[in-house]
Amino acid sequence: MTSNQKPRVRFAPSPTGFLHVGGARTALFNWLFAKHEGGTLLLRIEDTDVERNKPELVDGILVALRWLGIQWDEGPFFQSQRIEMYRAATEHILASGAGYACYCKAAAYTGGDSADENEGEGDDEGKAAKAVACSCRDLTPERRAAKEKEGIRPAIRFRTPRTGTTHFEDAVFGPRDVQNAEIEDFVLLRSSGLPTYQLSVVVDDIDMRITHIIRGADHLSNTPKQVLIYKALGAEPPIFAHVPLILGPDRTRLSKRHGATSVGSYAEEGFLPEAFRNFLALLGWSPGDDSEYLRTNELIERFSLSGVSRTNAIFDRAKLEWYNTQYLQKPPVEEILPYVEAELKRSGLWQEAWASSEREWFAHTVDLIRPRTRLLGDFSGWARAFFTDDFDYEPEARAKFWKDEKLPLLMPKLIKALEAVTDWNHDACDASLRGMATSEGVKAGLLINATRVAIVGRAVAPPLFETMVALGKDRVISRLRRALPAIPSR
């Protein structure tokens, strides 16, 4: 492997489900690595298992990758369209003697006890040691001819050396040597003529000139098999980089049981892609210091395989939410405007003027709201009243801030005072309200809180006077009037 060549990496999901967070993290690491090194990222769909593969899921995976902002340079390639290559490679392996035809039934080989010849009697409780090879390995030509005559379609197995070790380099786990005696004669080509993962992954990675294989650590144990195939095909193995797995809060592999595991669900929930990326990047990788808020360009600058950890990480939703607040609040407001726009459109609150004549108001209002948001849905949720007159009073808010019995008398006076404000700005509203509070002998907080509930319907909202300015005098007055009958008088 020459050192001056630009790396070529790939992300190779199989369409058996939605893109899940583990896959997304693998894709992200590949992408960051490629970007950092100025290399190339390919996308390959591993769909050689006709039973489990669902073609209609491919699109969802692409959509999720795009949402994540991960763009690939080549592909997507589909293994299902490259079957001939795998068969040719199998022929090559067969011809060189590195493979052999196996006529056993799949079930018989893997441990059942039926038909053919069964070695390894299952001892009472524990599982018997698995067979490493089957008798087909040394079938005489005559016996093989006989099997063929029976019309049995064989699977093609790899003839794993019985002695010696297989070596490979892992950028995360270091140099690895595995005893060949531990490696069984695995299947390369199924009796159906379709390749197994072990074969197709190697054939493709050779053909696509992949230099670094960055993938989940669940593939670590099977890597020696693949290295054996590289050798049998006369190719130099690439550098491997196995990244630790992401587990659920109960330390078991992340699955549906743990709630949302698909990337798409996080998009729907109102997470920002950059927040999600930042969160994912720090799961199993560290820049080497205590930095946590790393924008995408910094992630690319600082990413390195040497910073990848070897320990499984637990997916912590609370931390993800914290990242989202950071990305909702820290970047220049212009950056999040498109996301807020999409959210408002989704909830039917969007008005085109906010993108044109009232863009400034929109940007300012979003800026006012965002310090209190965690998810995009907050803009159409608790902050709804900033974008429409159609909102309700939160029961807890009215119970808490509309309970003072002086309010029914005070509020009409406040309306009158505010109507008299000619230059509607923060200080004028402030002076008007506080002035009234003083003359009426009540605390300003009483009026402030009651007014907040009246004009935004919530106890949780931005500072009142800024809110009043954002809403404008007319809407504040009318909402105050509208609230009057709802304030319990006694």
Add this chain to the structure above:
RNA sequence: GGCGCUAUGGUGCAACGGUUAGCACGCGGCCCUUUCAAGGCUGAAAUACGGGUUCGAUUCCCGUUAGCGCUACCA
């Protein structure tokens, strides 16, 4: 069962032979304050266990335990 990987607060990461073991999330308190956030300060909270090696181990080695992975004609 076999083989392999891993082991720092509840969680994510630092410390890659010498630090009062650091940062962040979460949790508690205080400040700020007009609600709620944000922000600032602050508190509780960790080197799995046992042996070595060393002047000195979170760090290196061995064992134990635990977790995870692989052990499919899945990927």
